[in-house]
Amino acid sequence: MSPKKDENDEEDVDYEEFEEEDEEIDDELPDYELTDLPGVGPAIGKRLVEAGFKSVEAIAVASPGELAAAGSIGETTATKIIKAAREMLDIGFETADLLLERRQTAGRITTGCKALDDLFGGGIETQAITEMYGSFRSGKTQMAHQLAVNIQLPPGEGGLSATAIYVDTEGTFRPERLVDMAEHLGLDTEAVLKNVVWARAYNSDHQILLCDQAMEMAPETNAKLLVVDSVTSHFRAEYTGRGTLAARQQKLNKHLHHLQRGAEVNNMAVYITNQVMARPDAFFGDPTTPVGGHVLAHVPQTRCYLRKSKGERRICRLVDSPHLPEGEAVFTITKEGIQDV
Ligand code: GTP
Numbered sequence: 001m002s003p004k005k006d007e008n009d010e011e012d013v014d015y016e017e018f019e020e021e022d023e024e025i026d027d028e029l030p031d032y033e034l035t036d037l038p039g040v041g042p043a044i045g046k047r048l049v050e051a052g053f054k055s056v057e058a059i060a061v062a063s064p065g066e067l068a069a070a071g072s073i074g075e076t077t078a079t080k081i082i083k084a085a086r087e088m089l090d091i092g093f094e095t096a097d098l099l100l101e102r103r104q105t106a107g108r109i110t111t112g113c114k115a116l117d118d119l120f121g122g123g124i125e126t127q128a129i130t131e132m133y134g135s136f137r138s139g140k141t142q143m144a145h146q147l148a149v150n151i152q153l154p155p156g157e158g159g160l161s162a163t164a165i166y167v168d169t170e171g172t173f174r175p176e177r178l179v180d181m182a183e184h185l186g187l188d189t190e191a192v193l194k195n196v197v198w199a200r201a202y203n204s205d206h207q208i209l210l211c212d213q214a215m216e217m218a219p220e221t222n223a224k225l226l227v228v229d230s231v232t233s234h235f236r237a238e239y240t241g242r243g244t245l246a247a248r249q250q251k252l253n254k255h256l257h258h259l260q261r262g263a264e265v266n267n268m269a270v271y272i273t274n275q276v277m278a279r280p281d282a283f284f285g286d287p288t289t290p291v292g293g294h295v296l297a298h299v300p301q302t303r304c305y306l307r308k309s310k311g312e313r314r315i316c317r318l319v320d321s322p323h324l325p326e327g328e329a330v331f332t333i334t335k336e337g338i339q340d341v
């Protein structure tokens, strides 16, 4: 159904007039009704959806300024709508004991390398996003494959006896590598391959859709790992130029918040990769910064920087974690997978 162009598109419309009007507008709204939010009538709801605010979540994490612009409403109204969205989603306080209880149910997946596992406090954590950023061939994709195999190990051996979902945006997923790694661990290769579901994402919207689908199917398929390799490449390709940066960051931000929510709800590890880009204008500090910059820096819980060393050696630096000290670990990539040096 194509959006109906009507007088609602005029600039100075009295929105109240349209509150009781046509039902077609309602049909275009997504599952979570934006119009359930006080202050959002069908006309404003339609504008918000068209501007990309398609869910109550998106509104909850928006700033009053951007929401005001998108809905052609005042900032005071926008602030009230955001507050209502946050209340609706129960974004607020809870006691620390409840949080601790939930965190104690978090699982860990071994990376296959003792030094790395120690760095991560026992492995890659569920209920959280782990971001691995680094230059090409630094091992981000190899690690993704390794985790997809290791998650299948029993809990005593570093896994969670669970399955993996792999969203591939760059076409670099290789089942042959899963076979190599599974053989090394003495696992049934057929079974290992069947426990990894894979999809190629062709653009950022497709990627978001696949991830939402992944979070929906996770409970019934016992999936405890979602890989998004890479999380930023489509966004980078689709939003070029300075003027589009804000739109890109907003969309990416929303995507990451959905992933974070899914990780918590499903007690699942979300592993995302991100390539670094050279910044010719950077004279000080690290000349490479992760694509996505600012927004991505504040959503993932654990951020790691991978860099190449001699031969097949790689160095992983824990850059940011809410509960682990900074540090480095060295590992190597072999035919058998990620290993200690
Ligand atoms: P980009 O996606 O290009 O940003 O790189 P990446 O960080 O994902 O790198 P990736 O994980 O694909 O690492 C590639 C490297 O892994 C290769 O350069 C090899 O060093 C190593 N590698 C991959 N497959 C094998 C293999 O079968 N045997 C061995 N020994 N090394 C491998």
Ligand code: MG
Residues within 6 Å of the ligand: 140, 141, 142, 170, 172, 229
């Ligand atoms: Mg890769």
